[in-house]
Amino acid sequence: MPNWRLAANKQMSKGTKVVEDDLEEQGEAEIGELPSRVETLIQRLYRDPRYLLVGKVERFGRELIAFVEGCTILSATGEVRGQALLDGEYEMRGRPDGERPHGEESLLEYYLSARSGGRPPLGEEELAELREESWQYYVRRNFSFLLKDFERAREDAEHNLGIWNLVDQSQASDADKWAYLKWWPWIERDRAVAQALWDLQQGDPEHAATELYRAQRSIEQFGDKHAAQYAQEEPQGRSLCDHMSQHIATLVELLREDEKLPVSLEERLDQATARGDMGEVERLRGEMIRRATEEGV
Numbered sequence: 001m002p003n004w005r006l007a008a009n010k011q012m013s014k015g016t017k018v019v020e021d022d023l024e025e026q027g028e029a030e031i032g033e034l035p036s037r038v039e040t041l042i043q044r045l046y047r048d049p050r051y052l053l054v055g056k057v058e059r060f061g062r063e064l065i066a067f068v069e070g071c072t073i074l075s076a077t078g079e080v081r082g083q084a085l086l087d088g089e090y091e092m093r094g095r096p097d098g099e100r101p102h103g104e105e106s107l108l109e110y111y112l113s114a115r116s117g118g119r120p121p122l123g124e125e126e127l128a129e130l131r132e133e134s135w136q137y138y139v140r141r142n143f144s145f146l147l148k149d150f151e152r153a154r155e156d157a158e159h160n161l162g163i164w165n166l167v168d169q170s171q172a173s174d175a176d177k178w179a180y181l182k183w184w185p186w187i188e189r190d191r192a193v194a195q196a197l198w199d200l201q202q203g204d205p206e207h208a209a210t211e212l213y214r215a216q217r218s219i220e221q222f223g224d225k226h227a228a229q230y231a232q233e234e235p236q237g238r239s240l241c242d243h244m245s246q247h248i249a250t251l252v253e254l255l256r257e258d259e260k261l262p263v264s265l266e267e268r269l270d271q272a273t274a275r276g277d278m279g280e281v282e283r284l285r286g287e288m289i290r291r292a293t294e295e296g297v
Contacts, residue, residue, distance in 0.1 A: 034148070034197075035254070035255075035258035035259060037254050037257075037258060038251070038254050038255065038258060038259075041247075041250060041251060041254060042145055042146065043146065045145075045193075045247060046142045046143075046145035046146050047142065047146075090136075090139075090140050090143075092152070094106070095133065095136065096136040096137060096139070096140045097136055101129075106133060106159065107129055107130055107133045107163075108130070108133070108159060108162050108163050108166065111166055112162070112166070121170065121171045121172075122166070122167065122170040122171070122172050123172075124176070127167065127172060127176055127180070130163050130166070130167065130180075131180060133163065134159075134160045134163050134180075137156040137157075137159050137160050138156070138160065140152075140156055141153045141156035141157055141190060141194070144156065144194075145190075145193075145194065150194045150195075150197040150198040150201065151194075151198055153190065153194035154191055154194035154195050154198060157187055157188075157190040157191035157194060158191060160187045161184075161187050161188070161191060163180075164180065164181065164183075164184055164187060167180045167181060168181055178229060182226070182229070182230070182233075182240065183240075184222060185219045185222055185223070185240050185241045185244040185245075186240065186244055188215050188218065188219060188222075188244070189215060189219065189244040189247055189248060191215070192211050192212055192214070192215030192216075192248065193212070193247075193248070193251060195208075195211045196208035196209075196211045196212045196251075196255075199211065200255070200259060200261075205259065205260070205261055205262055206262055206264065206265075208255070208261060209252075209261050209262050209263065209264035209267070210264040210265070210266055212248055212251065212252050212264075213252075213264045213266055213267045214266065215248060216245050216248040216249060216252075217270075219241050219244050219245045219248070220241065220245050222241055223239050223240075223241025223242065223245070226241075227239070265284055265287060265288050265291070266288075268280075268284055269281060269284040269285065269288070272284060
């Protein structure tokens with residue numbers, strides 16, 4: 001069992017190391033830590049999104065940085081004083097700000113409940129309130145990643161996917177919908193990464209590999225479906241889907257090297273189908289059915 005799983009559920013209140021070295025230059029993982037290159041990737045992907053970029057802040061000098069730290073309970077470089085921030089600003093369960101809109105745990109729960117009167121139409125004000133709620137869950141899940149609380153990170157991502165589905169099924173205009181729906185690849189990346197890292201903590205690398213593969217494939221399909229809309233927003237650059245897919249691919253590569261992450265049955269099935277190896281296709285399908293049956297017992 002890799003060392004980082006020995007302290008899988010322990011929340012870290014100490015700051016994480018500032019990442020400025022190349023991934024290849026990282027040392028061995030310490031007890032209670034992710035493999036070092038995975039740790040580096042997580043630190044790069046998940047910082048407090050409310051905060052300024054490292055380079056911009058550091059130009060102001062250490063004195064101002066110390067002042068900002070005191071105000072925000074953060075280090076200027078994005079290091080985590082995460083437990084302090086969560087203790088001081090956010091609730092650990094339920095809606096991050098502790099509010100109970102309309103007596104429910106969250107706005108999402110309100111709109112999904114019978115008390116909402118059958119899901120009233122989402123107007124501009126309601127959509128703005130849902131975006132604000134999703135932002136709170138987004139900020140908290142970033143800190144959950146850095147605190148290695150992958151179960152909470154997954155739950156907060158799933159909450160925002162619930163908002164996504166609510167908006168998608170609403171009667172809002174296409175433009176208002178797209179302003180939120182375009183972020184689905186980001187949310188799905190976070191859900192899959194959190195689920196996979198939690199799976200590895202639980203000693204289930206096959207499920208971790210499956211989650212990452214399914215998410216990467218779904219994000220790429222979403223990008224193909226909405227290529228024209230993304231192209232209008234990023235005519236000279238890669239779409240959000242390309243970035244999210246690449247992040248997952250990078251994590252998979254690192255986990256295969258450092259954690260011996262297997263190739264999932266689904267990925268092997270797709271590869272066999274692509275090369276026309278029908279014997280292998282049938283074998284893999286049988287194996288998937290066998291495993292699904294065993295899990296259902």
